[in-house]
Amino acid sequence: MMPADVFVMRPEFAEYGKSRFGPNLRNLQKAIARDYNRMSKDCEYFGNDMSVLLEQRKDNPPIKRSWHTSEAKTLLQEDIDNGVHLSIDPETGTKIEPKAIYQLRPEYREFSLKVFRNHIYQEVKRREKMESKH
The missing domain is CATH 1.10.10 (Arc Repressor Mutant, subunit A)
Structure with a gap:
């Protein structure tokens, strides 16, 4: 979707002006993509860490009972x-x-x-x- 189309979708965007809306929208989209990629990696690393932890607990169950x-x-x-x-x-x-x-x-x-x-x-x-x- 083009920035001009997004701009007309919401009246709230008018107060920011149309001249910088396109670059600002692209910067926001890039930041969201970076955060999403970082979150995906974090989830992948967390899943790996949890599988390692669960494997260790099988071999060495915690002494303290739950x-x-x-x-x-x-x-x-x-x-x-x-x-x-x-x-x-x-x-x-x-x-x-x-x-x-x-x-x-x-x-x-x-x-x-x-x-x-x-x-x-x-x-x-x-x-x-x-x-x-x-």
């Missing part, structure tokens, strides 16, 4: 569904502490108490937000 893919996450959601976090400790007569929930299942102890406790609070807070939206 909560989001763990059995502990599923079990905690079930326990919260069943109200375990709201139950009363028979010894103290108060609401059960996260540490006591942590001791209930060996899957929980694959993570530190601090990490586990934070996920209890996070899950309870998430559910409260979901209830308030309905």
